[in-house]
Amino acid sequence: xxxxxxxxxxxxxxxxxxxxxxxxxxxxxxxxxxxxxxxxxxxxxxxxxxxxxxxxxxxxxxxxxxxxxxxxxxxxxxxxxxxxxxxxxxxxxxxxxxxxxxxxxxxxxxxxxxxxxxxxxxxxxxxxxxxxxxxxxxxxxxxxxxxxxxxxxxxxxxxxxxxxxxxxxxxxxxxxxxxxxxxxxxxxxxxxxxxxxxxxxxxxxxxxxxxxxxxxxxxxxxxxxxxxxxxxxxxxxxxxxxxxxxxxxxxxxxxxxxxxxxxxxxxxxxxxxxxxxxxxxxxxxxxxxxxxxxxxxxxxxxxxxxxxxxxxxxxxxxxxxxxxxxxxxxxxxxxxxxxxxxxxxxxxxxxxxxxxxxxxxxxxxxxxxxxxxxxxxxxxxxxxxxxxxxxxxxxxxxxxxxxxxxxxxxxxxxxxxxxxxxxxxxxxxxxxxxxxxxxxxxxxxxxxxxxxxxxxxxxxxxxxxxxxxxxxxxxxxxxxxxxxxxxxxxxxxxxxxxxxxxxxxxxxxxxxxxxxxxxxxxxxxxxxxxxxxxxxxxxxxxxxxxxxxxxxxxxxxxxxxxxxxxxxxxxxxxxxxxxxxxxxxxxxxxxxxxxxxxxxxxxxxxxx
Numbered sequence: 001x002x003x004x005x006x007x008x009x010x011x012x013x014x015x016x017x018x019x020x021x022x023x024x025x026x027x028x029x030x031x032x033x034x035x036x037x038x039x040x041x042x043x044x045x046x047x048x049x050x051x052x053x054x055x056x057x058x059x060x061x062x063x064x065x066x067x068x069x070x071x072x073x074x075x076x077x078x079x080x081x082x083x084x085x086x087x088x089x090x091x092x093x094x095x096x097x098x099x100x101x102x103x104x105x106x107x108x109x110x111x112x113x114x115x116x117x118x119x120x121x122x123x124x125x126x127x128x129x130x131x132x133x134x135x136x137x138x139x140x141x142x143x144x145x146x147x148x149x150x151x152x153x154x155x156x157x158x159x160x161x162x163x164x165x166x167x168x169x170x171x172x173x174x175x176x177x178x179x180x181x182x183x184x185x186x187x188x189x190x191x192x193x194x195x196x197x198x199x200x201x202x203x204x205x206x207x208x209x210x211x212x213x214x215x216x217x218x219x220x221x222x223x224x225x226x227x228x229x230x231x232x233x234x235x236x237x238x239x240x241x242x243x244x245x246x247x248x249x250x251x252x253x254x255x256x257x258x259x260x261x262x263x264x265x266x267x268x269x270x271x272x273x274x275x276x277x278x279x280x281x282x283x284x285x286x287x288x289x290x291x292x293x294x295x296x297x298x299x300x301x302x303x304x305x306x307x308x309x310x311x312x313x314x315x316x317x318x319x320x321x322x323x324x325x326x327x328x329x330x331x332x333x334x335x336x337x338x339x340x341x342x343x344x345x346x347x348x349x350x351x352x353x354x355x356x357x358x359x360x361x362x363x364x365x366x367x368x369x370x371x372x373x374x375x376x377x378x379x380x381x382x383x384x385x386x387x388x389x390x391x392x393x394x395x396x397x398x399x400x401x402x403x404x405x406x407x408x409x410x411x412x413x414x415x416x417x418x419x420x421x422x423x424x425x426x427x428x429x430x431x432x433x434x435x436x437x438x439x440x441x442x443x444x445x446x447x448x449x450x451x452x453x454x455x456x457x458x459x460x461x462x463x464x465x466x467x468x469x470x471x472x473x474x475x476x477x478x479x480x481x482x483x484x485x486x487x488x489x490x491x492x493x494x495x496x497x498x499x500x501x502x503x504x505x506x507x508x509x510x511x512x513x514x515x516x517x518x519x520x521x522x523x524x525x526x527x528x529x530x531x532x533x534x535x536x537x538x539x540x541x542x543x544x545x546x547x548x549x550x551x552x553x554x555x556x557x558x559x560x561x562x563x564x565x566x567x568x569x570x571x572x573x574x575x576x577x578x579x580x581x582x583x584x585x586x587x588x589x590x591x592x593x594x595x596x597x598x599x600x601x602x603x604x605x606x607x608x
Contacts, residue, residue, distance in 0.1 A: 001308065025182060031177070038171075039146065040145065041143075047188055048138075048178065056174045057166065059171060062171040071136045074092070074093040074114065094130075097114070104382070114265035116260075117258070122247055142156065142157050160275050161379075192222065203233050207240055207268055208239075210240065214288075216339050230420045238417045239271045241271060256309070259306050259310040259404070266434070283420070284420045290325045290415065297412075298319060298391050300391060304380060306367060308378050316362060317361070317364075318359060320358065322356065336353055363507070366429070368572070369385075370430070374376065425457050425511060428461075429452070433447055435560050450490050450491065451488065451490075453487045461508075462507070463505060465505060467503060496526075502525050507517070543571060544570045569587060
């Protein structure tokens, strides 16, 4: 019996991609594109005044999955001044986005900028010219469906939007339109085999700024640059990193809009892709630097996954200073051509075009890379990552850590003409024997690492142990040979030491040429025997959000950590667990509820 799965999706903002002279199929009717021997379908669509579209993916086994899109407003809670006071007010910004949801996928494509990412003053300005901004219903949206043996990937405007599972080969993609809808530029083709490389199309984040009239010595389009497969942007198809800015940052106490963004937020102040989740260890960036001395020749690449309320330190940032003019390029920077442009003073200029090898700091986000699911991801599309460009970042302040935020006083001089991500030939996952690598009593102090190959090779795991002062105490290594993609090996690392205490654990993973693929700084603690006898009469306790603020709800994680720390109680109200649930770890609930009003302390019996 045939089955039908419904996916409700959103559409993206697009400028005409194929040009105005291509044939246009208008609704209302169904437009079918058969793949034949191809594995990729590409087309632009426009919903028209109805604001609705359906895209069907039909597989060889007869099963069809539908992708539905609908234009929606953005609901915004704003603080407005009334009668001399600031009061909250809900604002509906009409025709803001196209919403997609269903079959486990849910995301929004903001054709007009996502207002939540802006300050209230910026929101007011955007709303004043809202109707002049591109309309979701009339914008052309580029959809690319990339078939493989397990289904198909969805890409909109060059951004990854999740997978559609399917058994059998993808046979056809069809568009069902209502009155006013249209499809244009439909084509099928076979994608080139790029191996461990993932070329991204900079044309979809192109905001050329001062290089709007650029002429690149390399031909535009897909090609190999120094053996790296890359889509080269020509002319104005480059991203001016100097235009990347933080708009709304922290909001209230616990949230941050800047690190809540998605690649589909429609923000001209971001140079941002979403990509399939993978262990990317390099980014190859084709770029040039403006000669303007008022701008900084600084490029930061970031790999992370932003969260619905923001992201903290789980970001792999790499910041490089690039050569300007005839300055000597640093290691990993190869001159591959030239860019001609017109300066702000109207003079013709020629600057070097560099291919820059950026080593991504996978070891800084191992948990993010390895997590099969993330309930706090803004895009509900399955495993994915955010990759973006920005310029110079800030530093540590008295009460703020701005090392992950664009520096407001700096403007980058870098323009990106192409970028390709490269997967690591091997993946590394941690397998903790105890939560937090904290051991007491008769627990065996050890941890383990699983290596999984993306390409055959010999790989060496090196681990070093240092004390709290940084003194190196131990150094070991083990080499494993993984003969085929998908092959795995597990390495157990003993953590026994002569004395209890805190220890640093430094991990390095290298390939057969001794090239470092990954560094990861971890730690472990040896507590010895727990001889404490205090029970619920103990006054010691600590806060646990019980799942809020990205904290875990798993008592098998929280319980051991609390017990080993000597904590015997946690606030009632933040967890639904009872004292019976907490008993295995000698924990109870605070007798005083939280929150309570301080004024109640003046008359506690009355408050009860």
